[in-house]
Amino acid sequence: MSNFFGRRAVVVGGGIGGLSAAGALAPYFEQVDVLERDRLAAYAESRPGTAQDRHTHGLLAGGLKALGEIFPGFERDLAEAGAVSVGVAQDIRYERADVGALPRRDFGLSILCASRPFIEFVLRRRAMAVANIALRAGCRVTEIVPAHEAAHGVRFDSGSGPSETLEADLVVDASGRGATTLELLDTLGWERPQVTEIGIDLTYTTAVVRIPADAMPDWKLVITLPNPPALGLYAVLVPLEGGRWIVTIADRGSIPRLDNWGSFHAALPQLLTPTIYDALRRAEPLDGIRHYGFPASVWRHFERLPRLPRGALPIADALCRFNPIYGQGMSAAAKQARLLQTVLGLAAAEPDPLLAAQAGFMAGVEAVLQTPWSMSTSADLAFPDTRGERPEDFEKSRQFEAALFRAVVADPVVHRAMIEVGQLLQPHDLLHEPHIKERIDAVSAKAFA
Numbered sequence: 001m002s003n004f005f006g007r008r009a010v011v012v013g014g015g016i017g018g019l020s021a022a023g024a025l026a027p028y029f030e031q032v033d034v035l036e037r038d039r040l041a042a043y044a045e046s047r048p049g050t051a052q053d054r055h056t057h058g059l060l061a062g063g064l065k066a067l068g069e070i071f072p073g074f075e076r077d078l079a080e081a082g083a084v085s086v087g088v089a090q091d092i093r094y095e096r097a098d099v100g101a102l103p104r105r106d107f108g109l110s111i112l113c114a115s116r117p118f119i120e121f122v123l124r125r126r127a128m129a130v131a132n133i134a135l136r137a138g139c140r141v142t143e144i145v146p147a148h149e150a151a152h153g154v155r156f157d158s159g160s161g162p163s164e165t166l167e168a169d170l171v172v173d174a175s176g177r178g179a180t181t182l183e184l185l186d187t188l189g190w191e192r193p194q195v196t197e198i199g200i201d202l203t204y205t206t207a208v209v210r211i212p213a214d215a216m217p218d219w220k221l222v223i224t225l226p227n228p229p230a231l232g233l234y235a236v237l238v239p240l241e242g243g244r245w246i247v248t249i250a251d252r253g254s255i256p257r258l259d260n261w262g263s264f265h266a267a268l269p270q271l272l273t274p275t276i277y278d279a280l281r282r283a284e285p286l287d288g289i290r291h292y293g294f295p296a297s298v299w300r301h302f303e304r305l306p307r308l309p310r311g312a313l314p315i316a317d318a319l320c321r322f323n324p325i326y327g328q329g330m331s332a333a334a335k336q337a338r339l340l341q342t343v344l345g346l347a348a349a350e351p352d353p354l355l356a357a358q359a360g361f362m363a364g365v366e367a368v369l370q371t372p373w374s375m376s377t378s379a380d381l382a383f384p385d386t387r388g389e390r391p392e393d394f395e396k397s398r399q400f401e402a403a404l405f406r407a408v409v410a411d412p413v414v415h416r417a418m419i420e421v422g423q424l425l426q427p428h429d430l431l432h433e434p435h436i437k438e439r440i441d442a443v444s445a446k447a448f449a
């Protein structure tokens with residue numbers, strides 16, 4: 001083990017972002033302590049600190065890849081534990097208003113589907129197997145301790161006795177909201193980062209059902225998109241470990257609250273297509289109906305600050321929270337942790353490795369966030385009631401999307417490119433590269449000839 005950066009790194013929060021970051025930090029610090037405020041079970045279980053975990057959580061191929069780079073063999077672990085393999089495009093029924101259901105092509109690419117507690121549990125098991133990572137459950141961080149323009153460690157409560165202090169060379173804030181990092185900036189008298197907010201006021205309603213014994217669909221996963229501005233309802237059906245489906249309806253205030261299975265099922269015919277309604281005709285929910293309100297996508301631009309306090313690093317949702325319907329948050333978190341791993345490796349040879357790693361992370365993180373952010377916010381801005389600034393070229397980008405999906409249907413090369421971008425394996429710019437753009441233009445030219 002190399003110890004280029006200091007004796008201890010502390011990670012605030014043991015969610016997907018925190019556990020991935022711990023894996024990235026472990027080779028470079030003597031000790032990595034993950035402080036998680038929740039008590040943690042020795043099995044996959046929903047918990048209060050991740051109130052979103054009863055809702056559909058898709059891990060994209062780009063996130064799975066990043067997790068496998070941090071914890072080699074992670075994909076195998078997840079599959080062996082019981083996650084369901086789904087071929088991207090091949091096994092997914094992806095329904096749009098403009099072009100209908102996308103063709104089902106085999107691109108040799110698959111994802112693994114499971115519940116959020118299950119994915120986190122498999123990841124936690126991997127992190128805990130690393131000798132110098134300690135996961136300290138039941139420890140709520142109350143403050144990043146400041147010292148001369150730096151983070152000196154954290155203060156935390158463990159429920160018994162007075163608060164304790166843990167000194168650290170690096171504090172990674174993976175608490176989901178970034179509150180402790182923002183308070184550190186306030187304490188030091190430094191400016192807070194600018195914030196970009198796209199207001200969507202989305203309501204998530206989720207049910208989990210056993211897959212009916214006689215269900216024999218020719219798909220494994222369904223995505224039924226809305227049709228802005230007329231139809232705001234969106235739904236997704238995803239297979240889970242244990243022979244179950246998780247189904248989420250996302251709404252922008254167009255329907256009343258769905259409080260029971262009867263009203264949930266009755267709302268499904270309002271979707272763009274009857275696919276999910278038909279699939280659930282004979283299904284019974286295993287659990288209650290769950291709700292989650294998501295007001296806005298939020299990007300706190302820590303990367304635009306002239307510098308960060310030495311030893312402080314926000315990551316994952318603490319930096320940027322995406323509209324969940326696009327399934328990007330865990331994957332973006334894992335990709336940021338992978339970036340951290342890369343910059344730690346590069347910074348080790350620098351005269352001040354810690355500062356170099358912080359600067360390297362902040363220089364690279366915008367590129368990691370830009371693709372998921374622009375894809376999700378541009379789709380959201382198609383609804384006139386979405387709050388937030390529309391980019392100057394917004395109309396052009398909507399036209400581009402329409403042309404892109406015409407070409408996805410007609411041309412497997414464009415389809416593959418769209419899949420790779422959507423799965424966060426490639427940057428969004430790929431779609432504008434000449435070899436793809438020409439194919440998109442050719443399909444549009446034919447359509448309007």
Ligand SMILES: Cc1cc2nc3c(=O)[nH]c(=O)nc-3n(C[C@H](O)[C@H](O)[C@H](O)COP(=O)(O)OP(=O)(O)OC[C@H]3O[C@@H](n4cnc5c(N)ncnc54)[C@H](O)[C@@H]3O)c2cc1C
Binds near residue numbers: 292
């Ligand atoms: C309804 C909904 C659906 C979603 N669906 C998807 C999806 O399909 N696919 C996807 O990839 N992402 C999805 N996401 C996003 C995803 O949950 C997060 O982006 C992802 O989990 C990364 O989050 P994180 O680790 O930064 O924060 P979180 O997962 O929120 O974890 C933060 C952790 O920090 C702990 N914590 C907080 N404060 C403290 C403190 N002071 N001290 C100690 N511990 C603390 C919390 O208990 C928690 O364990 C969804 C989100 C929502 C809200």
